[in-house]
Amino acid sequence: MTTLQRKSVNPIAHLSADDIEAIGRELDAIRDEIVASRGERDAAYIRRVISVQRRLELGSRAVLLFSLFPPAWLIGTAGLSVAKILENMEIGHNVMHGQWDWMRDPKIHSTTWEWDNASPAEQWKHSHNELHHTYTNVVGKDNDLGYGIMRVDEQQPWHPVYLGQPLWNFVNACFFEYGIAAYDLELGRNLKSKKRRRSPEFRARLKQVRRKIGKQMLKDYVVHPALSAATGSFLHTLAANAVANLVRNLWTHSVIMCGHFPNGVETFERNSIEGETRGEWYLRQMLGSANIDGNRLMHIMTGNLSYQIEHHLFPDLPSNRYQEIAPKIRDLFDRYGLNYVSGPMPKQVGSAWAKVFRLSLPNRGAAKIAAAAPRPVSGRKQQPATRWQRPATDSAPAHAGS
Amino acid sequence: MAVNQTLRSGAWRVVELLTTPLVPTDYLDVVAPLRNARVLRARIVAVRPETRDSVTLVLRPGRGWRPHEPGQYVRIGVDVDGVRLWRAYSVTCAPGGLSVTVNAVRDGAVSNHLIRNARAGMIVHLDHPAGDFTLPATRPGRVLFVTAGSGITPVMGMLRSALHELSDVVVVHSAPERDAVVFGDELRTLAADGRIRLIERHTRTGGRITPAELAELVPDLFERHTWACGPNEMLDDLGAHWARAGAEELLHVERFRPTVIAAGDGGKVTFGRSGTVVQAAGDVPILEAGEAAGVLMPSGCRMGICFSCVLPMTEGAVRDLRDGSITTAVEGDNVKVQTCVSAAAGPCHLDV
Ligand code: FES
Numbered sequence: 001m002t003t004l005q006r007k008s009v010n011p012i013a014h015l016s017a018d019d020i021e022a023i024g025r026e027l028d029a030i031r032d033e034i035v036a037s038r039g040e041r042d043a044a045y046i047r048r049v050i051s052v053q054r055r056l057e058l059g060s061r062a063v064l065l066f067s068l069f070p071p072a073w074l075i076g077t078a079g080l081s082v083a084k085i086l087e088n089m090e091i092g093h094n095v096m097h098g099q100w101d102w103m104r105d106p107k108i109h110s111t112t113w114e115w116d117n118a119s120p121a122e123q124w125k126h127s128h129n130e131l132h133h134t135y136t137n138v139v140g141k142d143n144d145l146g147y148g149i150m151r152v153d154e155q156q157p158w159h160p161v162y163l164g165q166p167l168w169n170f171v172n173a174c175f176f177e178y179g180i181a182a183y184d185l186e187l188g189r190n191l192k193s194k195k196r197r198r199s200p201e202f203r204a205r206l207k208q209v210r211r212k213i214g215k216q217m218l219k220d221y222v223v224h225p226a227l228s229a230a231t232g233s234f235l236h237t238l239a240a241n242a243v244a245n246l247v248r249n250l251w252t253h254s255v256i257m258c259g260h261f262p263n264g265v266e267t268f269e270r271n272s273i274e275g276e277t278r279g280e281w282y283l284r285q286m287l288g289s290a291n292i293d294g295n296r297l298m299h300i301m302t303g304n305l306s307y308q309i310e311h312h313l314f315p316d317l318p319s320n321r322y323q324e325i326a327p328k329i330r331d332l333f334d335r336y337g338l339n340y341v342s343g344p345m346p347k348q349v350g351s352a353w354a355k356v357f358r359l360s361l362p363n364r365g366a367a368k369i370a371a372a373a374p375r376p377v378s379g380r381k382q383q384p385a386t387r388w389q390r391p392a393t394d395s396a397p398a399h400a401g402s
Numbered sequence: 403m404a405v406n407q408t409l410r411s412g413a414w415r416v417v418e419l420l421t422t423p424l425v426p427t428d429y430l431d432v433v434a435p436l437r438n439a440r441v442l443r444a445r446i447v448a449v450r451p452e453t454r455d456s457v458t459l460v461l462r463p464g465r466g467w468r469p470h471e472p473g474q475y476v477r478i479g480v481d482v483d484g485v486r487l488w489r490a491y492s493v494t495c496a497p498g499g500l501s502v503t504v505n506a507v508r509d510g511a512v513s514n515h516l517i518r519n520a521r522a523g524m525i526v527h528l529d530h531p532a533g534d535f536t537l538p539a540t541r542p543g544r545v546l547f548v549t550a551g552s553g554i555t556p557v558m559g560m561l562r563s564a565l566h567e568l569s570d571v572v573v574v575h576s577a578p579e580r581d582a583v584v585f586g587d588e589l590r591t592l593a594a595d596g597r598i599r600l601i602e603r604h605t606r607t608g609g610r611i612t613p614a615e616l617a618e619l620v621p622d623l624f625e626r627h628t629w630a631c632g633p634n635e636m637l638d639d640l641g642a643h644w645a646r647a648g649a650e651e652l653l654h655v656e657r658f659r660p661t662v663i664a665a666g667d668g669g670k671v672t673f674g675r676s677g678t679v680v681q682a683a684g685d686v687p688i689l690e691a692g693e694a695a696g697v698l699m700p701s702g703c704r705m706g707i708c709f710s711c712v713l714p715m716t717e718g719a720v721r722d723l724r725d726g727s728i729t730t731a732v733e734g735d736n737v738k739v740q741t742c743v744s745a746a747a748g749p750c751h752l753d754v
Binding site: 028038040050054058098101102103104105109111114115116129130212215216227281315387390 | 416419420424428429432484485486487687703704708709725740742
């Protein structure tokens with residue numbers, strides 16, 4: 001099924017095809033339960049988060065009007081950083097996933113939301129929701145794996161250029177929102193050939209990004225500082241905004257690294273997903289993601305991406321419910337002898353960075369041997385993927401639930 | 403003046419830059435929800451019980467509201483269990499104010515929610531008034547209103563605002579029993595004061611009124627301008643009767659659209675913009691049905707996770723193929739559905 005089979009220990013060797021479909025059925029049942037109980041409480045949650053975020057942002061920006069005074073600068077910058085993190089993570093990311101579409105509130109809807117980020121919502125939704133979430137951890141298809149600039153798997157051939165990847169990764173972390181914008185544009189690939197560079201589609205998207213970045217820059221580095229100029233705080237506010245953006249970038253980069261990079265997370269081969277069933281898709285999400293342990297504040301600040309495993313299984317369920325299903329998911333992992341990767345943030349960030357360093361060098365030891373092993377022959381006949389189709393239950397057809 | 407305006411719109415543009423990528427009203431909404439002229443809302447200022455299962459909501463609309471004409475309706479959006487649902491209600495007061503009377507509909511999510519939970523201070527969402535069930539500007543001399551059940555609501559709006567301009571008014575109203583007559587006391591008082599002639603019919607004892615009976619009760623039937631509102635069968639009967647007499651232009655009817663859609667298995671899917679119509683089976687995603695018919699459909703993952711296949715459904719019902727849940731849209735709605743995991747559950751209309 002996967003590159004897993006070429007590793008010395010295949011983490012799913014003990015699962016039969018029936019087991020995998022049974023896992024799918026259990027996960028679907030968990031999903032149904034949450035969908036059926038979605039309601040008022042959840043709607044109130046996201047509205048409260050949005051309201052808190054907006055108040056915090058307004059308040060911080062007001063304080064920054066006086067950022068000439070060091071305490072005001074500190075408070076305003078801290079507040080703005082938190083507001084920006086909330087806006088990107090718990091609100092923007094999740095709204096654009098369609099997690100709140102069921103409320104039918106046109107203001108909090110995946111089709112209308114725009115976020116405080118260099119990447120326009122439309123482009124991000126395509127590369128993130130569609131490509132990353134469909135092809136999670138499939139080397140060569142999921143560009144989140146190393147954002148197309150890093151070596152993230154022993155299976156990828158080494159090249160001296162990867163020696164620099166720790167540095168790239170750090171630079172990318174500092175300018176993460178622009179990295180995302182470039183990544184959503186598939187900048188590297190599109191700049192490579194003249195034909196691609198000149199294609200009207202690429203040019204239109206480039207223009208969209210330039211406009212978005214222009215407006216964002218104007219807001220953070222011209223208009224808000226200009227308002228502060230009255231108190232002589234122009235440069236102070238400018239610096240505050242720059243720091244808030246930097247903090248937000250470093251934070252989101254760390255959270256995202258923790259999601260798919262730490263030790264224990266598996267990657268998959270391109271041809272392993274052809275004709276993938278719903279159960280197999282679920283399994284790939286389970287093995288390809290990692291969680292962060294922490295308290296409630298940590299979960300909110302990561303946009304509940306600390307429940308990355310749960311999020312990848314059910315990317316469209318309201319984020320505030322991941323916490324509640326996590327024990328059930330964990331139990332499922334245990335019962336089927338799978339590795340639920342989770343750890344405190346420093347550990348996960350460290351593990352991810354260690355991998356970035358390790359893979360910047362050529363393979364050594366066991367990994368090298370595994371990479372050289374022959375590919376298994378896939379015996380399965382290839383059908384078109386119908387991953388929305390649930391495995392049949394013994395009792396009733398899957399959609400008789402209403 | 404022009405300079406002023408330029409200045410103001412210039413200033414507004416700066417404010418918009420400050421709040422990008424949101425708009426200023428997104429922040430204002432947090433503190434003053436009624437100020438936003440682009441998103442109409444209203445605050446409920448009073449809730450008055452009418453009968454056992456109807457209440458009147460007195461509303462104060464926010465900025466941007468355009469006054470209604472008597473007889474018109476407004477669509478009200480309420481969050482029921484976290485989901486915003488819209489229903490149309492006739493305005494029951496004179497222009498200048500805004501009140502609607504909500505009658506319980508069996509299994510009606512919105513009406514029952516409002517009757518149970520509406521409180522002064524609550525915010526609801528609004529659409530501008532609409533509908534052409536209205537009196538002409540030059541008021542006719544003799545008028546007949548034929549109503550049944552909640553069909554009295556638009557007529558009450560007309561009586562309360564224009565009765566003083568009408569000289570001869572007959573109201574024929576049916577309800578199951580005396581206590582179930584919405585606005586019963588007010589109608590009876592008007593009748594007692596001689597301002598209207600009221601014919602009250604209790605269907606539980608007297609049965610439904612037939613056109614023949616109506617002709618007996620109101621002998622000068624076809625010399626009157628008639629406004630009728632009530633159940634479809636009643637309106638159909640009346641329509642046929644007036645047509646037989648060749649007096650159709652004297653009859654104005656208002657139909658309340660049924661809001662309860664019975665979900666079936668499969669159905670006719672109409673793709674609005676292209677005009678394509680396909681008969682889709684109950685287990686085939688609308689995305690596939692549309693593509694098979696040559697409609698250009700947006701799509702991505704095709705498995706229900708990316709939301710790039712979302713299209714507005716303006717009428718009809720669909721079933722989520724994963725969990726079987728039903729989503730419905732009534733006229734005037736714009737419900738976004740994921741076409742890759744939704745199948746037709748009856749006729750439906752998609753805007754693509
Ligand atoms: S195509 Fe991705 S959700 Fe429908």
